[in-house]
Amino acid sequence: MSDSGRSGAGQRRGGGGPSRRNAQGRERNRGPQRNFTESAPSQRTRRADPARLVAFEVLRAVAAEDAYANLVLPARIRQHGLDRRDAGFATELSYGALRNQGTYDAILSRCVDRPLEKLDPAVLDALRIGVHQLLAMRVPAHAALDQTVGLARAVIGAGPSTLINAVLRKVAARSMDEWLAELVAGEQDENKVAAIRYAHPEWIVRALRQSLVAHGRPVSEIAELLEADNAAPVVNLVALPGLGSLDEALGSGAVPGELVEGSALSSGGDLGRLESVRSGTTRVQDVGSQLVARALAGVSLEAADRGGADAQETAGEAWLDLCAGPGGKAALLGALANERGATLLANEPAPHRAKLVSQALSAVPSGVWTVRTGDGREVGSERPAAFDRVLVDVPCSGLGALRRRPESRWRRTPKDLADLGPLQRELLNSALAAVRPGGVVAYVTCSPHPAETTAVVSDALRKRDDLELLDAGNALDAISLGGSLEAGHEKTAQLWPHVHSTDAMFLALIRRKR
Numbered sequence: 001m002s003d004s005g006r007s008g009a010g011q012r013r014g015g016g017g018p019s020r021r022n023a024q025g026r027e028r029n030r031g032p033q034r035n036f037t038e039s040a041p042s043q044r045t046r047r048a049d050p051a052r053l054v055a056f057e058v059l060r061a062v063a064a065e066d067a068y069a070n071l072v073l074p075a076r077i078r079q080h081g082l083d084r085r086d087a088g089f090a091t092e093l094s095y096g097a098l099r100n101q102g103t104y105d106a107i108l109s110r111c112v113d114r115p116l117e118k119l120d121p122a123v124l125d126a127l128r129i130g131v132h133q134l135l136a137m138r139v140p141a142h143a144a145l146d147q148t149v150g151l152a153r154a155v156i157g158a159g160p161s162t163l164i165n166a167v168l169r170k171v172a173a174r175s176m177d178e179w180l181a182e183l184v185a186g187e188q189d190e191n192k193v194a195a196i197r198y199a200h201p202e203w204i205v206r207a208l209r210q211s212l213v214a215h216g217r218p219v220s221e222i223a224e225l226l227e228a229d230n231a232a233p234v235v236n237l238v239a240l241p242g243l244g245s246l247d248e249a250l251g252s253g254a255v256p257g258e259l260v261e262g263s264a265l266s267s268g269g270d271l272g273r274l275e276s277v278r279s280g281t282t283r284v285q286d287v288g289s290q291l292v293a294r295a296l297a298g299v300s301l302e303a304a305d306r307g308g309a310d311a312q313e314t315a316g317e318a319w320l321d322l323c324a325g326p327g328g329k330a331a332l333l334g335a336l337a338n339e340r341g342a343t344l345l346a347n348e349p350a351p352h353r354a355k356l357v358s359q360a361l362s363a364v365p366s367g368v369w370t371v372r373t374g375d376g377r378e379v380g381s382e383r384p385a386a387f388d389r390v391l392v393d394v395p396c397s398g399l400g401a402l403r404r405r406p407e408s409r410w411r412r413t414p415k416d417l418a419d420l421g422p423l424q425r426e427l428l429n430s431a432l433a434a435v436r437p438g439g440v441v442a443y444v445t446c447s448p449h450p451a452e453t454t455a456v457v458s459d460a461l462r463k464r465d466d467l468e469l470l471d472a473g474n475a476l477d478a479i480s481l482g483g484s485l486e487a488g489h490e491k492t493a494q495l496w497p498h499v500h501s502t503d504a505m506f507l508a509l510i511r512r513k514r
Contacts, residue, residue, distance in 0.1 A: 048154035049147050051086040052129060055093035056151060059125040062098060062407045069098055069407055084270070092232070097125075097132040098406035099230055100199040104131045107179050111170040123160045126152045130168045135176040145172065198226035200402075203414050207399065211448035211504075216489035221498065228497035229402045229409075235266040236287045237277075240335035243363055244281030248274050259482055259500065260290050280363035285328045286404070288446075288495045288502030291485075293329045295475040296391055296442035297336040299509055315341035317388035322376040322431050325353030327360025329393060334364035344369045345387070347376050377426045380433025388439045392431040394424040396445040396452050400504025403497055417451045424456050432460065432467065435512050440470065443508040448494050453506040457492065460510070470509040 054076045061067040073094055077087045108127055109116055116124060126148060133144035145168050152161035184193045195202040209222050237254060239246045239262045246264045257263030276282035300309050319337055324330040324346035337344045346369060348354040354373040361369045397416050402409050431441045445452050461467050473488015485500060487493040493507045
């Protein structure tokens, strides 16, 4: 396709170069380029541009099949044979349209003459793709309009394309800032204003404000946190200790990570072409996940103030990853166990995910690890006091990983928090039963919400007098390259996207007293 349809697409994050973002973290249009094509119908685009078609297929899979964009997108990119530039464009278009769905729907509701739920879902997805190009990408308005209408003609039909053309012309009559000003005009509720400006459900805005306060941070940081949720995350890599090397990744443009040993940051591209990634000795893993796994492996079992554990201290230890799927943390723990003469049992209840755990651990010598397929709530009773270190990374709402899962903010509801609470407590209780006296349990969630973090830990501590809460902030600082992360609060630790550029991982370290 012509360069006009990709204008600026190669100058974005992940596409190789600088980008311009407004206060909401969105790409600005280049200016008042709203000269729409006046071509006769016979001259208008009638085919689907492959990059936009990929984005449309991703949105359709997410909406119709309850799929995850991060799993669907790479397969669609390969299927359509996109080069790196077009893949970057499709990625931004897919993730941006999904991430900003709530705000875009509020704009579209002002431009469509019927309730949005009355529209064909495919038409609504095409409109969202068009709105993102018009209001948040450096694509000329005439190209965004022409290509989106061409996509609709090719995959939906001529009739819907006429509606899409008319609606997108209305959208393009104003800038993003002008639309936001209209949408929040007269609104006094700060949560409702933030929900529109930063494209988060209102209940999540309230939950994140509460989370900041619960973990000792000022509520005034809410705008920074929401902006960080909307920024495209940099790909984090880890070389498995003693098994992998970052040399190949660094030679391909990655840069060393600043927070934790053996990590690197990549601007993207096809990491699957790297032999070290294909072999599993170098893995894609958020730095927050690396930090909490290393903190568990590094903490001394005997005394909180003794410093970190070394290979001599950990030799012969038995480690447990109670909720191991899909296996990222298990692989890192397995490599650390291999270095230190320990063994690892990785438990996962779902058989297909247990296979993923085995695949993740395949780069670690087989004598070090075992995978168990079964309910983690039963491990404590089946193998009481059998483990020295236990990681229990419980199923959670995922509010700490919204930047990596663009569709999840619109899928989650407050009911999820209530539904997950009993399971989280049962898994933690099983972990505490499985750890030996003197051993340590790491309770981890990818959520900052107090209902999933401090409340669960407090309940466990209140019910038993043989438990001791260690200082998780100090444990993270001890294995961090950058010194103090300032993540600790009342002996638990919370990482943040806007502070640490990680997922919002929570860590509590609980020792079972002798």
